[in-house]
Amino acid sequence: MHLRKLVKYGIFVVMLVIGFCFTGIARAYDFPPPNQQVAIAQQTSDLMFNTLFAALTQEFDETTAANVEQGKQSISLIFNDQNKDMRLVGTYGPLEQSDRPRDSFEIQANALALAGQAYTSVQKVDNKWYYRRSIPLSNFRAECALCHVNFPVGPTSTQVGALMLRVPITR
Ligand code: HEC
Numbered sequence: 001m002h003l004r005k006l007v008k009y010g011i012f013v014v015m016l017v018i019g020f021c022f023t024g025i026a027r028a029y030d031f032p033p034p035n036q037q038v039a040i041a042q043q044t045s046d047l048m049f050n051t052l053f054a055a056l057t058q059e060f061d062e063t064t065a066a067n068v069e070q071g072k073q074s075i076s077l078i079f080n081d082q083n084k085d086m087r088l089v090g091t092y093g094p095l096e097q098s099d100r101p102r103d104s105f106e107i108q109a110n111a112l113a114l115a116g117q118a119y120t121s122v123q124k125v126d127n128k129w130y131y132r133r134s135i136p137l138s139n140f141r142a143e144c145a146l147c148h149v150n151f152p153v154g155p156t157s158t159q160v161g162a163l164m165l166r167v168p169i170t171r
Pocket of ligand 1: 059060063068071072073075076077079080081088089090091092093094095096099137138139140141143144145146147148160161162
């Protein structure tokens, strides 16, 4: 009887220790990623931004009054709504409702973008750490208003929204 009690107690203690270990691991996993990994994600976001900017510039160069609808469809397909890693966001009569800010990062980033300011943040989304970044966009080309009929005929320095990117941070 005494032995059985002792064994039960032993099992209880072992379970307790295992429990503590797992909580510890889970907590450690919650720590923000180290700066070095954040810097790598930031470099990826630079590459991604340059690629997207080049693609958009190509599209704007080819936009004429005659192909506006095709151009809009092309940009919509590139910025597929399923892709949460790159989004065009704005509140200035957006072309699609899905282009409105979706979460607290986007709300804050959009507000700053309308004042011409970039914004970055390291944060967890759906249990994954991300480097998030917003690049403000102005009505800097004449072609903007061909597709966005609510934008003033440009180029003007009016701030209209932002390009928002997010890069998963690997550990
Ligand atoms: C060829 C058409 C076209 C041109 C030119 C164009 N856009 Fe857009 N833009 C779109 C489409 C289509 C979307 C919606 C993309 C999506 O599906 O998320 C969009 C979305 C946006 C958004 C997100 C909010 C909104 O208004 O929908 C911003 C901000 C934006 N564009 C800024 C600009 C700026 C600034 C320029 C000029 C430098 C520009 N666009 C030129 C087609 C265009």
